[in-house]
Amino acid sequence: RDFNERCAQCSEVNWGLTDGGRFYCRSCHNVTERTREVVNTDFITNSRVQTISKGLKKQEKTDGGCEWYICEGFQLVLKKQVEALEALGVCPQMKDEILCNFWRCYLQKSKQAYCKRPAGETVKALSVCESSTDVDSDPERPSVLHLLSLSESEGDLQTDCSFASSVSKVSESTSVYSGSVDGSLYLMKNQKEKLRMTMPMTLSFCYLALLWVREPITLSELLRFVVEGHIPYMNVFQHFPEKMKLCGLDLKIFCVESWPVYEEVFNKMHELAAFLDLPRFPDITESCFLHPDMLCMKYLMEANLPDELHNWTCRVVKKTGIGEVDFLTLMPGNKSTRKVKYDVLAAAVIVVVLKLLFLLDDHYEWLLSEFAEERNKNNTEDKMCLFYSGGPYFEFKKWYEVVKRSLDVEQKKLDEEKAKYLWRCEKPLFYSVKNKSKVLKRRQMVVNLQNQFGKLSGSVQRAEKPNPSSFQLSWSEENTDGSCFHGHSLKGVLQEKWGLLTAMNPDYWLCTVKLCNEKLCGHLAHYREVEFPQSYHFVLGLFSFLLRIQPSYIHDEVCMIEHRLFNKKLCKKLKYNTVLRK
Amino acid sequence: SSNEHKLNFKKSKEACLSYIQDALLQKQWKRAAEFLTCYVESLEKDYSREHIGPSEMIWRIGTEILWHHSQNRMKEFNCFMEQMKTLGVKRYLKVCLEHVFHLLCNGQIDEAYQNLSLAESWRFGEQTAIQDKEIKLIQAYRGLLDYCSWSKQKKILLEHGEDGFADLAVEQEMHGYFRKAAVNLKEIIKIPGVWDIFVKCYVDLLEFYGEHNEARQVLNEYAYNSKFPANPNAHVYLYQFLKRQGESKKSLISVLKILHDIVPSHELMIDFNTMLQKSKKRKKRQLGLEVIFAALDYAAWKENAKAWSCLARQVKQIVISEKHLDWIKQGWNSRKDWWPDFHFSHYLAKRNWQENKNLSYEKALVAGILLGKDCKYFKYVSHQGCKARLKRFRMLKKFVTRHNLVYLRIFG
Numbered sequence: 001r002d003f004n005e006r007c008a009q010c011s012e013v014n015w016g017l018t019d020g021g022r023f024y025c026r027s028c029h030n031v032t033e034r035t036r037e038v039v040n041t042d043f044i045t046n047s048r049v050q051t052i053s054k055g056l057k058k059q060e061k062t063d064g065g066c067e068w069y070i071c072e073g074f075q076l077v078l079k080k081q082v083e084a085l086e087a088l089g090v091c092p093q094m095k096d097e098i099l100c101n102f103w104r105c106y107l108q109k110s111k112q113a114y115c116k117r118p119a120g121e122t123v124k125a126l127s128v129c130e131s132s133t134d135v136d137s138d139p140e141r142p143s144v145l146h147l148l149s150l151s152e153s154e155g156d157l158q159t160d161c162s163f164a165s166s167v168s169k170v171s172e173s174t175s176v177y178s179g180s181v182d183g184s185l186y187l188m189k190n191q192k193e194k195l196r197m198t199m200p201m202t203l204s205f206c207y208l209a210l211l212w213v214r215e216p217i218t219l220s221e222l223l224r225f226v227v228e229g230h231i232p233y234m235n236v237f238q239h240f241p242e243k244m245k246l247c248g249l250d251l252k253i254f255c256v257e258s259w260p261v262y263e264e265v266f267n268k269m270h271e272l273a274a275f276l277d278l279p280r281f282p283d284i285t286e287s288c289f290l291h292p293d294m295l296c297m298k299y300l301m302e303a304n305l306p307d308e309l310h311n312w313t314c315r316v317v318k319k320t321g322i323g324e325v326d327f328l329t330l331m332p333g334n335k336s337t338r339k340v341k342y343d344v345l346a347a348a349v350i351v352v353v354l355k356l357l358f359l360l361d362d363h364y365e366w367l368l369s370e371f372a373e374e375r376n377k378n379n380t381e382d383k384m385c386l387f388y389s390g391g392p393y394f395e396f397k398k399w400y401e402v403v404k405r406s407l408d409v410e411q412k413k414l415d416e417e418k419a420k421y422l423w424r425c426e427k428p429l430f431y432s433v434k435n436k437s438k439v440l441k442r443r444q445m446v447v448n449l450q451n452q453f454g455k456l457s458g459s460v461q462r463a464e465k466p467n468p469s470s471f472q473l474s475w476s477e478e479n480t481d482g483s484c485f486h487g488h489s490l491k492g493v494l495q496e497k498w499g500l501l502t503a504m505n506p507d508y509w510l511c512t513v514k515l516c517n518e519k520l521c522g523h524l525a526h527y528r529e530v531e532f533p534q535s536y537h538f539v540l541g542l543f544s545f546l547l548r549i550q551p552s553y554i555h556d557e558v559c560m561i562e563h564r565l566f567n568k569k570l571c572k573k574l575k576y577n578t579v580l581r582k
Numbered sequence: 583s584s585n586e587h588k589l590n591f592k593k594s595k596e597a598c599l600s601y602i603q604d605a606l607l608q609k610q611w612k613r614a615a616e617f618l619t620c621y622v623e624s625l626e627k628d629y630s631r632e633h634i635g636p637s638e639m640i641w642r643i644g645t646e647i648l649w650h651h652s653q654n655r656m657k658e659f660n661c662f663m664e665q666m667k668t669l670g671v672k673r674y675l676k677v678c679l680e681h682v683f684h685l686l687c688n689g690q691i692d693e694a695y696q697n698l699s700l701a702e703s704w705r706f707g708e709q710t711a712i713q714d715k716e717i718k719l720i721q722a723y724r725g726l727l728d729y730c731s732w733s734k735q736k737k738i739l740l741e742h743g744e745d746g747f748a749d750l751a752v753e754q755e756m757h758g759y760f761r762k763a764a765v766n767l768k769e770i771i772k773i774p775g776v777w778d779i780f781v782k783c784y785v786d787l788l789e790f791y792g793e794h795n796e797a798r799q800v801l802n803e804y805a806y807n808s809k810f811p812a813n814p815n816a817h818v819y820l821y822q823f824l825k826r827q828g829e830s831k832k833s834l835i836s837v838l839k840i841l842h843d844i845v846p847s848h849e850l851m852i853d854f855n856t857m858l859q860k861s862k863k864r865k866k867r868q869l870g871l872e873v874i875f876a877a878l879d880y881a882a883w884k885e886n887a888k889a890w891s892c893l894a895r896q897v898k899q900i901v902i903s904e905k906h907l908d909w910i911k912q913g914w915n916s917r918k919d920w921w922p923d924f925h926f927s928h929y930l931a932k933r934n935w936q937e938n939k940n941l942s943y944e945k946a947l948v949a950g951i952l953l954g955k956d957c958k959y960f961k962y963v964s965h966q967g968c969k970a971r972l973k974r975f976r977m978l979k980k981f982v983t984r985h986n987l988v989y990l991r992i993f994g
Contacts, residue, residue, distance in 0.1 A: 257590055257591040258588050258589060258590030258591070259588070259589045259590070261588050415597070416601065418589060418594055418597060419594060419597035419598040419600075419601050419617065419620070420598065420616075420617065420620040421594050421620070422620060422623060423591050423594065423623060424623045424626055439626070442625050442626050443626065445625060445665060445668075445669070446622050446623050446625050446626060448665065449619075449622040449625075449640065449644070449665070450619050450622055450623075452658065452661075452662065453615045453616075453618045453619040453622070453644070453647070454615075454619045456611075456612065456615040456647065456648075456651055457612050457613070457615035457616035457619060458612055
């Protein structure tokens with residue numbers, strides 16, 4: 001921005017930078033020949049990384065493309081994502097300070113290994129000949145054909161025969177099978193130690209940064225925003241500048257055809273935090289949004305449960321110690337602490353509380369509900385009574401009916417959305433120049449058919465995506481039909497004992513008597529293999545929908561909390577501890 | 583963690599397809615179109631491993647939707663079909679053929695003909711040889727349309743002939759169509775298959791031009807060549823032809839015998855029985871009884887008065903002559919357990935009497951002979967008939983009573 005010459009055309013001093021790194025006049029759009037070496041302010045001054053920026057300045061190829069590296073692509077992706085987050089209201093420091101630094105750190109840490117072999121050399125060796133008779137090439141390095149069979153994405157490349165055949169005819173530069181310089185290098189397996197960047201990992205980066213600034217967005221929310229299109233992910237490469245030609249193996253890296261999975265993003269995030277050698281993250285305290293007390297309040301509201309339950313969730317949190325700062329705060333690299341999924345944890349707490357108060361064994365909760373119904377009926381005859389008692393008795397049955405109805409509607413909508421999702425974007429993708437015309441023809445046909453049948457269905461072109469909202473289900477107290485349960489009272493399920501309010505329910509059933517070893521079998525408990533009461537399934541299903549994750553994960557957390565809660569009793573093996581058997 | 587629940591392109595499109603399927607089954611065309619719009623991008627993915635690829639799905643589903651949803655807009659439909667033709671070389675001719683069918687259903691004969699001609703002239707390297715069968719079909723249908731044109735010309739010619747006008751041009755045209763049609767129809771019926779309509783038309787042509795031997799050969803091939811799938815219609819056509827040609831009863835009977843073996847409930851069984859009853863040969867008459875018994879085993883014949891009259895006549899005749907009573911016994915043996923409930927219940931007696939007096943008469947006769955005068959059916963009907971003072975029912979009652987001893991003798 002220190003270019004102060006006057007524009008040749010309009011004599012203004014109002015310069016901007018094109019993607020190609022040239023200066024252009026903002027007033028008259030005159031493009032000069034002057035270029036700047038380092039274009040992006042996000043780039044760090046690490047001397048090793050200078051080679052990347054050189055890529056933009058290098059000779060432009062005949063097809064108007066330039067040489068670009070995979071990490072530049074990812075950088076652009078991250079940039080877009082964090083801008084979207086900013087638009088959602090996240091603080092700007094996240095972009096300029098936090099994420100930026102994380103990314104720099106990552107580049108440093110991963111580039112260190114790159115420098116043992118200058119990137120260009122290895123790439124060339126790969127391109128010359130894909131047969132293993134090449135003396136220069138590392139015999140362990142898989143041939144390109146093998147690369148094609150890596151089954152990370154949904155295998156579209158492995159079935160594209162035309163591509164495979166074109167590879168054998170290649171004898172020149174790498175641009176034929178990847179638009180980027182290091183596309184093929186990037187996909188080689190032995191890069192695992194260096195934590196290779198993937199599309200899901202961009203979300204891990206985002207979440208890491210969000211966690212650092214303790215923004216009130218949970219991982220499940222983030223992923224939901226991605227699916228709803230508020231955060232670029234699926235076809236973000238279409239926003240790459242024209243010069244960055246994407247083809248061949250680049251597609252395998254940037255074109256994912258599946259939605260990111262919570263577990264994957266979460267685990268990668270922790271790997272990343274350790275890889276970057278990050279210090280202890282800012283404390284998650286009681287006033288923090290991610291603290292279970294806060295999240296429980298939110299989820300209670302969303303699940304249409306009485307506010308009074310919040311006292312109970314806080315009690316459980318306190319008793320189990322999961323509200324402790326040291327438990328909640330992320331300490332990268334620390335293998336002994338359990339990795340906390342804030343959203344799942346909060347949901348699990350609520351489930352445990354429901355089990356404490358209502359037992360959820362398919363009998364007791366309905367009994368309590370009948371009891372409450374009776375009380376409510378009697379009370380409506382006496383309006384004054386209602387006024388004093390502060391809200392009707394909470395009836396499980398009514399709640400179940402109301403919530404189930406809404407849940408079914410929303411689930412149905414969601415399922416249809418999933419089926420109607422359009423995965424492809426306007427930007428056509430070619431694996432190689434050879435099948436470009438075929439791809440374009442197909443694209444044209446698809447567009448024609450979409451128009452034809454779109455007209456028939458009478459649907460207007462996809463409506464604007466709904467505004468991002470934190471709540472998927474909302475319940476209003478103003479509704480006179482009594483479908484909002486926030487203000488309802490738990491009187492019917494509580495009793496006073498020695499001055500304390502306790503649950504009338506004396507029993508509790510543990511989801512599992514023994515916890516599994518998470519490292520060995522991936523879960524703390526196994527949700528599908530045991531039959532649980534329908535009410536329990538329902539409650540898990542509700543939160544599974546809200547968090548968009550599999551119920552088994554919530555189940556794991558429930559087990560974990562239960563074992564903490566009943567730790568003493570488990571050790572003593574008192575008679576209350578029975579696993580429910582059907 | 584398992585990736586089974588991971589939502590990806592493939593799963594999303596599978597779900598989309600099942601929504602389309604549901605919508606189609608419930609005839610919700612708009613909804614099906616809505617989901618199809620989302621499905622079409624599958625074309626951009628390679629599904630070479632799947633059994634049915636997206637292009638075929640889209641062709642079939644799109645055809646259904648457009649056919650039902652926009653029936654008045656053939657233009658759109660045709661446009662769509664043209665697109666589908668370009669989608670898959672291996673399917674080109676099939677799509678052409680189905681397009682032709684739709685055009686025919688819509689009465690657009692000329693367009694259909696044009697499409698057939700176009701398809702016939704299609705060449706695509708080795709695909710042409712691979713899709714040989716489809717080409718034959720296309721030629722056959724073109725032959726069929728030529729036959730239709732020939733028919734039309736024939737009609738015109740006959741009308742003109744009545745008026746006393748001779749029209750050479752029309753005649754020439756007619757012969758031209760004949761030649762074109764004959765060539766193609768002859769070809770297709772050489773291949774084992776079910777070609778009813780082609781055979782009928784071809785035989786019609788041959789007969790008109792006096793080529794009876796050829797016609798007979800064609801029909802014999804069609805009916806008796808074991809390579810061809812079993813087809814009752816083949817025998818019917820042969821029978822009808824032979825009848826037209828005035829063939830002997832013997833040959834007619836031999837054809838119908840095979841038909842009886844394949845389809846005992848065929849409508850020609852009445853003719854068959856009538857022919858057999860008149861025969862001088864004992865065996866044939868016995869066969870006739872078997873034939874009519876067999877036909878009446880089927881629900882479709884329950885209320886067929888003609889069939890019952892055939893059976894009644896034959897049974898009556900046997901009883902009167904007191905010869906070959908064992909034939910009746912034989913026929914009745916396998917039926918005595920279920921025919922009473924099936925044909926001769928009290929409920930049916932009432933209904934038959936109300937709806938069709940002739941039917942009830944014939945049935946009562948049979949019932950009376952087979953089940954004796956005390957069976958519910960006979961009792962009810964004859965009682966009603968006598969009450970109504972209908973002469974024949976009185977006669978019937980007398981007859982059955984008189985021959986009750988015979989009944990006892992057979993079934994005693």
